[in-house]
Amino acid sequence: MSEQAEMSEQGKVTWIGKPVPRREDRPLTAGAGRYMADIEMPGMLYMVVLRSPQAHAKIVSIDTDAARAMPGVHAVYTAADLPEELKPFPVIWRPPVLKDDSIAALASDRVRNVGEEVAVVVADTQQIAEDARELIRVKYERLPANVDPIKALEPDSPRIRDEWDDNVAALFPFRNGDVDAAFAEAAHVVDGHFKINRHAAMPMETRGVVASWDALTETLTFWSMSQAASLLRTELAKSLDLPDNAIRVMTPNVGGAFGAKWDRYAEDLLACVATRRLGRPVKWMEDRREHFQSTVHAREQIQDWEMALDEDGRILGVRGRAVADLGSCVPSSGIGTQWVTGNTIPNQYKFENYSADIIAVLTNKARAGSYRGFGGPESNFPMERLMDKAAKELGVDPAELRFRNQIQPEDMPYPTATGMAVYDTGDYPGALRRALEMVGYEKLREEQPKLREQGIYRGLGIGCYVHCTGFGPSAMLGMINYDTSGYEGARIRIDPGGKVTVYTGMIPLGQGTETSLAQIAADSFGIDMDDVRVVWGDTSQTPYTGFGSGGSRSNLAMTAVMNAAEQLKAKMIRIAAHTLEASPDDVEFADGHLSVRGVPDSGLTMPEVARIAYLAHSLPEGEEPMLQTQQVFDPPGFGWAYGCHVGVVDVDIQTGMMDWKRYVIVDDCGPMVNPLIVRGQIEGGVAQGIGGALLEEMVYDEAGQPMTSSFMDYLMPTFHDVPDYEIDHLVSPSPHIRGGFKGMGESGVMAPAAVVANAIVDALAPFGIEVDELPITPNVLWRKLRDAGAFEDGRSAASVG
Amino acid sequence: MTGERKISLRVNGRQHELEVEPRLSLADALRNELGYTGTHLGCEHGMCGACTVWLDGKSVRSCLMLAALADGAEVTTIEGLAPDGDSQHPLQAAFSKHHALQCGFCTPGMIMAAADLLQQNPHPSEEEVVDWMGGNICRCTGYRAIVRAVMDVAESGAAPPASDPEPEPSSVG
Numbered sequence: 017m018s019e020q021a022e023m024s025e026q027g028k029v030t031w032i033g034k035p036v037p038r039r040e041d042r043p044l045t046a047g048a049g050r051y052m053a054d055i056e057m058p059g060m061l062y063m064v065v066l067r068s069p070q071a072h073a074k075i076v077s078i079d080t081d082a083a084r085a086m087p088g089v090h091a092v093y094t095a096a097d098l099p100e101e102l103k104p105f106p107v108i109w110r111p112p113v114l115k116d117d118s119i120a121a122l123a124s125d126r127v128r129n130v131g132e133e134v135a136v137v138v139a140d141t142q143q144i145a146e147d148a149r150e151l152i153r154v155k156y157e158r159l160p161a162n163v164d165p166i167k168a169l170e171p172d173s174p175r176i177r178d179e180w181d182d183n184v185a186a187l188f189p190f191r192n193g194d195v196d197a198a199f200a201e202a203a204h205v206v207d208g209h210f211k212i213n214r215h216a217a218m219p220m221e222t223r224g225v226v227a228s229w230d231a232l233t234e235t236l237t238f239w240s241m242s243q244a245a246s247l248l249r250t251e252l253a254k255s256l257d258l259p260d261n262a263i264r265v266m267t268p269n270v271g272g273a274f275g276a277k278w279d280r281y282a283e284d285l286l287a288c289v290a291t292r293r294l295g296r297p298v299k300w301m302e303d304r305r306e307h308f309q310s311t312v313h314a315r316e317q318i319q320d321w322e323m324a325l326d327e328d329g330r331i332l333g334v335r336g337r338a339v340a341d342l343g344s345c346v347p348s349s350g351i352g353t354q355w356v357t358g359n360t361i362p363n364q365y366k367f368e369n370y371s372a373d374i375i376a377v378l379t380n381k382a383r384a385g386s387y388r389g390f391g392g393p394e395s396n397f398p399m400e401r402l403m404d405k406a407a408k409e410l411g412v413d414p415a416e417l418r419f420r421n422q423i424q425p426e427d428m429p430y431p432t433a434t435g436m437a438v439y440d441t442g443d444y445p446g447a448l449r450r451a452l453e454m455v456g457y458e459k460l461r462e463e464q465p466k467l468r469e470q471g472i473y474r475g476l477g478i479g480c481y482v483h484c485t486g487f488g489p490s491a492m493l494g495m496i497n498y499d500t501s502g503y504e505g506a507r508i509r510i511d512p513g514g515k516v517t518v519y520t521g522m523i524p525l526g527q528g529t530e531t532s533l534a535q536i537a538a539d540s541f542g543i544d545m546d547d548v549r550v551v552w553g554d555t556s557q558t559p560y561t562g563f564g565s566g567g568s569r570s571n572l573a574m575t576a577v578m579n580a581a582e583q584l585k586a587k588m589i590r591i592a593a594h595t596l597e598a599s600p601d602d603v604e605f606a607d608g609h610l611s612v613r614g615v616p617d618s619g620l621t622m623p624e625v626a627r628i629a630y631l632a633h634s635l636p637e638g639e640e641p642m643l644q645t646q647q648v649f650d651p652p653g654f655g656w657a658y659g660c661h662v663g664v665v666d667v668d669i670q671t672g673m674m675d676w677k678r679y680v681i682v683d684d685c686g687p688m689v690n691p692l693i694v695r696g697q698i699e700g701g702v703a704q705g706i707g708g709a710l711l712e713e714m715v716y717d718e719a720g721q722p723m724t725s726s727f728m729d730y731l732m733p734t735f736h737d738v739p740d741y742e743i744d745h746l747v748s749p750s751p752h753i754r755g756g757f758k759g760m761g762e763s764g765v766m767a768p769a770a771v772v773a774n775a776i777v778d779a780l781a782p783f784g785i786e787v788d789e790l791p792i793t794p795n796v797l798w799r800k801l802r803d804a805g806a807f808e809d810g811r812s813a814a815s816v817g
Numbered sequence: 818m819t820g821e822r823k824i825s826l827r828v829n830g831r832q833h834e835l836e837v838e839p840r841l842s843l844a845d846a847l848r849n850e851l852g853y854t855g856t857h858l859g860c861e862h863g864m865c866g867a868c869t870v871w872l873d874g875k876s877v878r879s880c881l882m883l884a885a886l887a888d889g890a891e892v893t894t895i896e897g898l899a900p901d902g903d904s905q906h907p908l909q910a911a912f913s914k915h916h917a918l919q920c921g922f923c924t925p926g927m928i929m930a931a932a933d934l935l936q937q938n939p940h941p942s943e944e945e946v947v948d949w950m951g952g953n954i955c956r957c958t959g960y961r962a963i964v965r966a967v968m969d970v971a972e973s974g975a976a977p978p979a980s981d982p983e984p985e986p987s988s989v990g
Contacts, residue, residue: 042913047853049855143840269922303861700957733960
């Protein structure tokens with residue numbers, strides 16, 4: 017066996033639970049991965065996009081004559097050139113409170129953000145296309161721009177959509193219990209004004225497409241890095257007036273996505289239009305500057321929350337409002353992320369009274385869509401900050417306040433205060449207890465005052481989190497007006513030689529899909545992982561999946577694989593029984609071997625049964641030849657993962673710089689399929705969370721010009737910015753999923769912002785500084801320290817501009 | 818735009834003569850003219866390190882260098898890093914063992930940078946690894962797994978030392 021497995025006590029080969037190195041790695045480390053930019057075809061043309069340099073302007077005129085005249089240019093398209101073909105992509109998540117909007121492929125009379133698509137050039141080479149783009153002349157008449165979501169709420173604020181009464185795309189109210197009564201009887205009320213910064217998924221590979229129209233067969237082959245290939249195919253079919261079965265969406269290796277490649281984008285449609293008109297393959301690759309301007313941003317919310325508590329510090333209710341900046345149009349996910357924010361505010365805590373207004377507003381910035389965590393980090397930050405504020409108000413330790421309020425294991429399943437979520441399983445206090453134990457919480461608390469005397473400002477920050485995984489039951493998606501399905505399918509074919517091929521609709525984005533599904537399939541049949549191949553990335557072969565990769569849904573695909581394997585095992589048992597002249601009830605299937613119970617040496621191997629099934633010379637009455645099946649799994653409920661992070665930081669009060677001392681993580685994603693992959697997902701998620709908390713922000717000036725358009729001004733975490741991750745696990749299986757697996761792709765990113773902020777506030781407790789706005793840069797901290805009088809006792813402070 | 822220029826590049830031990838526009842980057846020449854697509858472009862402004870290759874044995878950002886300026890140089894890309902065609906460089910195996918890659922897009926640049934470090938300094942401290950690798954961005958792993966992989970190779974002493982190799986010619990697809 018090339019990959020390491022273990023024999024269990026029963027002698028069965030088991031792969032599930034083993035840290036198997038990924039089969040994806042050999043080609044990727046050799047530079048043999050095939051990403052979108054690597055796809056080339058004979059006769060290929062190259063498309064580039066002319067984007068708006070204005071945040072908000074009327075388009076007065078567009079002159080494309082010089083560009084069209086350039087040798088090597090095949091076409092220049094503006095909205096006026098494609099009146100019939102530019103059917104916009106609809107929004108997928110459309111609650112009734114959301115106003116109608118759509119994603120237009122090219123601006124016609126008005127641009128609404130810097131980076132909006134105005135024209136495309138298609139030419140023989142990328143260089144010619146770029147040169148020709150320089151020759152297009154667009155006259156704009158500038159309009160006042162909205163960059164501040166709160167100002168965009170004002171009645172006289174510049175309007176983004178003329179057909180709307182205001183800039184509000186949606187107001188979604190959460191109401192449960194009697195929140196006003198809870199506040200009336202509260203012994204303590206704490207509140208906060210929170211800013212969650214606009215930042216972005218920022219995968220290392222930008223977006224791109226290759227579209228190839230075959231006029232003779234009237235079929236379109238569309239290479240895409242979309243996380244939602246089936247959904248994209250359906251949307252393209254509608255937009256292009258083609259049947260679904262005329263479109264084949266192929267996915268190459270994808271260089272990271274994290275939500276940013278889930279949205280539908282203008283370039284998808286434009287490349288299809290171009291290849292249909294020109295009859296040649298058309299490729300478009302985004303450059304990094306374009307990525308900053310036109311791939312979805314995320315997270316930006318301005319929030320006000322209040323929490324009511326009784327004398328003992330038990331939460332009585334929470335109320336507030338979150339204003340989310342969607343940018344210049346409603347993203348494919350609608351107000352999905354913001355809804356999740358509202359729905360996860362209760363976090364791990366027991367209370368019943370809740371009221372929240374989730375307000376989504378348009379501004380003249382890039383569209384804000386999905387990013388790992390999908391609304392979760394945006395609720396975790398304010399809620400975990402409120403917990404620390406409440407602890408301070410009551411004079412109790414922040415860990416103790418959490419223990420007093422956490423939902424207990426015996427409360428499960430627990431319907432939360434939003435009235436729209438039911439947690440399935442979990443030991444929330446157990447995770448907190450374990451994290452405190454790992455970090456040595458009590459000792460650190462004892463050391464803290466002594467360290468302060470030495471001028472070392474050390475702080476501890478706790479962040480408890482929940483993570484809604486296996487997204488989600490289709491009927492539930494219907495109830496929340498999500499215009500797609502949540503199930504996941506798997507097809508398994510055992511070939512005539514007895515080897516297994518698994519077909520999945522999941523799109524691998526770096527999460528180890530091939531390896532983990534091969535582990536599941538190998539265990540299901542009790543065979544070597546090398547005997548399992550996993551096929552993905554071709555809608556003509558792979559199962560339909562309405563949702564796509566995202567939403568931490570691997571566990572659904574795994575269940576589908578297990579169910580499909582069960583079907584084939586049952587069929588092989590029937591065929592073996594027929595051949596061995598035994599009753600199927602007496603035939604057992606173990607380690608890829610079928611034998612009559614009690615006579616283990618007398619049976620058939622999988623290859624032998626496969627040969628019988630394919631030859632079909634002697635099958636049981638009514639048995640269909642071959643060995644193939646497809647199973648679809650629609651989960652009956654969500655699997656809620658959860659956990660607790662504790663961070664320890666030192667803050668240099670002279671500079672506002674912070675240093676990681678420790679970072680402890682206790683996560684519960686149910687049983688782990690591959691602990692190596694789980695660790696990688698957690699570490700990567702935490703790093704992204706830290707980036708959003710300390711470094712990353714999409715900055716716009718007052719005119720709506722992006723100030724962050726390169727990695728020189730948008731800082732992502734590097735090797736220097738991350739702590740050592742100390743990780744442990746609890747295991748609470750989900751009752752909804754075969755094997756009990758919960759998703760874990762997004763749990764790491766939930767809590768870091770709260771951990772960072774709570775730790776810094778704790779470190780700077782002598783100065784009474786609160787940190788409720790992200791990102792927390794040294795500049796911000798230094799100013800807060802200065803304002804708090806930290807430098808007034810004669811200690812000189814370094815000047816920071 | 819004007820005037821193609823003849824250059825010669827020795828890539829992974831194989832000699833190439835090509836005509837390039839003066840504005841063509843080394844990265845584009847390697848990828849588009851010669852088919853070495855293991856060299857990836859993540860930012861095209863020298864900030865992410867995904868395009869790291871070796872020029873005359875030292876790591877460089879191939880997106881920031883013009884192909885014409887590399888005339889006459891010996892270039893090593895990820896495809897040519899393994900000592901011979903069939904086996905892996907120890908770092909390639911260590912990256913897999915420690916799950917130091919997820920999407921794999923930054924990985925060729927990471928490995929080329931780390932391999933350069935190890936040939937110059939076969940036993941770096943963890944701090945030296947972090948400092949050296951600080952110019953390469955990874956969005957997936959959170960970096961520590963990469964540090965573990967590089968330290969594993971550093972501690973085992975398995976990385977080949979710097980030399981003036983004359984590797985066997987190898988072809989690329």
